[in-house]
Amino acid sequence: MVNSKARVIRVPEYGDVSVLKPATVTRPSPTPTQVLAKVAFAGVNNIDLAERSGNYPTPAPFIPGREGSGEIVEVGAEVQGFKVGDRVAFLGQSTYSDYAAVDATHVAKLPDHISLETGAAFMLQGMTATGLVTRSYAVQKGDWIVVHAAAGGVGLLLTQLGHLLGAHVIGTVSTEEKAVIARANGAEHVVIISSGYEALEKSVSELTNGQGAHAVFDSVGQATFDSSLNIVRRMGTLVLFGNASGMIPPTSFMVLSGKNVKLTWSTIFNFITTRKEFEALYGEAVSYLERGQLKVAIHKVYAIEDVQQAHLDLEGRKTTGKLFLKIQ
Amino acid sequence: MVKSTIRAIRVDQNGDASVLKSTTIPHPTLQANQVLVKVAYSGINFSDVKQREGFYPIPVPFTAGGEGSGEIVELGPDVQHGFKVGDRVTFMTFGTYTDYAVVDTVRLGKLPDHVSFELGAAFLAQGLTAVALAELAYAIKKDDWVVIHAAAGGVGLLLTQLSHHLGANVIGVVSSDEKAALVRANGADHVVVIPANNSGSYEALDKKVKELTNGQGVHAVFDSIGQATFESSLEIVRRQGTLVLFGSTSGDIPPQKLTRLAAKNLKLTWVSLFLYTTTFEEFDVLYQRTLKLLDEGALKVQISKVYEFEDAKQAHLDLEERKTTGKLLLKVN
Numbered sequence: 230m231v232n233s234k235a236r237v238i239r240v241p242e243y244g245d246v247s248v249l250k251p252a253t254v255t256r257p258s259p260t261p262t263q264v265l266a267k268v269a270f271a272g273v274n275n276i277d278l279a280e281r282s283g284n285y286p287t288p289a290p291f292i293p294g295r296e297g298s299g300e301i302v303e304v305g306a307e308v309q310g311f312k313v314g315d316r317v318a319f320l321g322q323s324t325y326s327d328y329a330a331v332d333a334t335h336v337a338k339l340p341d342h343i344s345l346e347t348g349a350a351f352m353l354q355g356m357t358a359t360g361l362v363t364r365s366y367a368v369q370k371g372d373w374i375v376v377h378a379a380a381g382g383v384g385l386l387l388t389q390l391g392h393l394l395g396a397h398v399i400g401t402v403s404t405e406e407k408a409v410i411a412r413a414n415g416a417e418h419v420v421i422i423s424s425g426y427e428a429l430e431k432s433v434s435e436l437t438n439g440q441g442a443h444a445v446f447d448s449v450g451q452a453t454f455d456s457s458l459n460i461v462r463r464m465g466t467l468v469l470f471g472n473a474s475g476m477i478p479p480t481s482f483m484v485l486s487g488k489n490v491k492l493t494w495s496t497i498f499n500f501i502t503t504r505k506e507f508e509a510l511y512g513e514a515v516s517y518l519e520r521g522q523l524k525v526a527i528h529k530v531y532a533i534e535d536v537q538q539a540h541l542d543l544e545g546r547k548t549t550g551k552l553f554l555k556i557q
Numbered sequence: 558m559v560k561s562t563i564r565a566i567r568v569d570q571n572g573d574a575s576v577l578k579s580t581t582i583p584h585p586t587l588q589a590n591q592v593l594v595k596v597a598y599s600g601i602n603f604s605d606v607k608q609r610e611g612f613y614p615i616p617v618p619f620t621a622g623g624e625g626s627g628e629i630v631e632l633g634p635d636v637q638h639g640f641k642v643g644d645r646v647t648f649m650t651f652g653t654y655t656d657y658a659v660v661d662t663v664r665l666g667k668l669p670d671h672v673s674f675e676l677g678a679a680f681l682a683q684g685l686t687a688v689a690l691a692e693l694a695y696a697i698k699k700d701d702w703v704v705i706h707a708a709a710g711g712v713g714l715l716l717t718q719l720s721h722h723l724g725a726n727v728i729g730v731v732s733s734d735e736k737a738a739l740v741r742a743n744g745a746d747h748v749v750v751i752p753a754n755n756s757g758s759y760e761a762l763d764k765k766v767k768e769l770t771n772g773q774g775v776h777a778v779f780d781s782i783g784q785a786t787f788e789s790s791l792e793i794v795r796r797q798g799t800l801v802l803f804g805s806t807s808g809d810i811p812p813q814k815l816t817r818l819a820a821k822n823l824k825l826t827w828v829s830l831f832l833y834t835t836t837f838e839e840f841d842v843l844y845q846r847t848l849k850l851l852d853e854g855a856l857k858v859q860i861s862k863v864y865e866f867e868d869a870k871q872a873h874l875d876l877e878e879r880k881t882t883g884k885l886l887l888k889v890n
Contacts, residue, residue, distance in 0.1 A: 364797065364822075365822070463835070464693070466824075472816070476814070479811075479812035479814050480813060480815055482810055482813070482825065483809070483827065485825075485826060486827040486832075487832075489693075489694070489826065489827070489828040489832040489833060490826065491799075491824050491825070491826040492815070492818070493818060493822065493825070494815055494817075494819040494822070495819070496819050499819075499821060499822035500797075502796065
């Protein structure tokens with residue numbers, strides 16, 4: 230049964246976790262190209278933290294949440310291929326909510342053997358990781374790649390994928406516990422970052438005979454940028470996809486000229502702007518999952534009332550794997 | 558008999574074309590893995606202008622020029638790769654506007670008999686640059702849409718020819734109708750004229766690209782202009798496309814928030830031929846590929862003017878005033 234109201238978590242203005250407040254809104258209606266999902270689980274991602282803090286161009290007030298899973302309760306008039314009752318995972322907006330209206334382009338039906346938790350856990354991060362190692366930089370067998378935040382949600386998947394594709398993976402993490410997890414997921418070498426990146430630069434230089442890495446996957450941002458430039462090889466690729474430590478200050482592109490380096494900044498949304506693209510990327514990502522080649526690590530499922538704690542935990546860098554909110 | 562001093566065009570201090578001075582310097586000596594070449598012709602490149610202006614960290618005084626052709630007259634003791642005295646060669650090194658150039662056996666290639674010294678000096682730096690841009694910086698594929706700025710310049714014309722040869726749809730950008738005709742004759746499918754004294758607006762290019770690509774944009778932009786074109790290049794490249802920067806003739810692009818690339822998941826690179834040719838093997842691969850394209854007629858080098866040695870300054874002025882198309886050479890010996 231569809232309620233006329235939706236409980237949500239709302240951000241009235243940018244700020245720290247205290248701005249995340251429960252509210253009740255009218256249940257949204259899907260547009261002709263959307264479906265309305267009753268949300269079971271909403272993924273908690275770094276982008277949520279960035280939006281909440283005002284580090285992303287999302288205007289406030291807003292309802293956070295870019296990903297979720299649940300059941301379709303309403304189908305827009307022009308939508309094909311979905312029906313009421315379908316179990317789905319989806320990317321969209323405002324998923325910290327009982328009901329989310331999402332574009333049918335970014336909805337995937339979950340086969341019976343994939344749980345709603347796994348569906349929610351895998352969608353954004355699984356597709357992001359797959360997109361990064363195929364479209365941002367096509368990882369080749371024998372490549373040396375550096376994966377920052379190797380024990381994070383996307384980091385763990387990148388590590389697994391890099392290993393799967395035959396690359397030598399050097400992961401960076403912040404604690405010994407995370408190092409163990411990164412190694413268990415296919416990182417050949419792990420560097421624990423305590424203060425500064427000299428140890429990483431030294432390690433990469435030794436491991437690659439001074440040549441550097443073919444690619445560096447960096448979602449950390451400001452803290453790692455200079456070091457990432459140092460450790461990428463001549464003609465290598467720097468794949469940036471986040472600002473977890475803060476925005477990289479405005480930079481001259483001449484910094485690339487010393488090594489003929491390629492720089493790219495990828496967001497998953499630009500890999501899936503059409504249904505065809507979405508199906509292709511989702512299909513690739515989920516087939517790794519279904520073959521057991523990728524494992525999603527779930528850190529914790531939080532009750533919706535504990536959303537502030539979820540944000541604190543993710544910001545505190547204590548987590549490994551996926552965080553999400555149980556909505557219904 | 559070997560003279561104890563030789564002629565050289567020197568830069569004693571960075572500045573405009575008037576700082577180029579014809580003088581004499583001591584006959585050079587060789588390191589173990591170097592050869593001495595009696596220079597027949599020196600190529601003239603925009604990078605010579607930038608060097609003269611002090612854009613690169615090269616201490617003054619230095620001999621101008623980075624490319625040439627001639628005959629090997631002396632070998633260092635450790636020279637490898639089969640080079641001999643008497644070999645006709647083409648090369649890139651620091652200091653080529655001079656009678657004798659010292660060349661490491663890295664960016665050095667033997668000229669086939671059917672390639673003249675003029676052509677040898679004319680095709681090397683720009684030819685290899687065009688090949689590196691089209692095959693290493695962004696691998697052009699059949700049916701790709703590409704925009705080439707300064708399409709009538711030395712590298713621009715060769716890149717236009719090569720892109721056409723690789724089956725791309727080529728949009729060339731030039732500053733005059735005469736240049737447009739030349740670029741069309743060299744394989745550009747479309748040409749946009751942005752006059753030099755324009756207010757700096759590239760709207761005409763943006764509009765043309767949108768029309769031609771159904772609003773999608775181009776797969777790659779090859780941009781040696783820098784500041785004046787950057788915003789336009791960001792605008793006209795397609796989602797997941799590549800921006801290949803390889804010069805800044807209009808001035809440096811100001812520092813940017815790197816997240817700007819995220820709007821379209823863009824790839825951006827800044828490349829120089831120098832860094833694609835750090836070993837003899839790397840150089841040789843590009844060199845042989847370029848020779849082959851020349852032989853096949855896929856690349857045609859147009860030498861537009863040969864300057865006398867004493868007229869190096871005029872060559873720089875002509876290049877800076879954007880009056881030239883194709884390749885300029887300095888006749889040395």
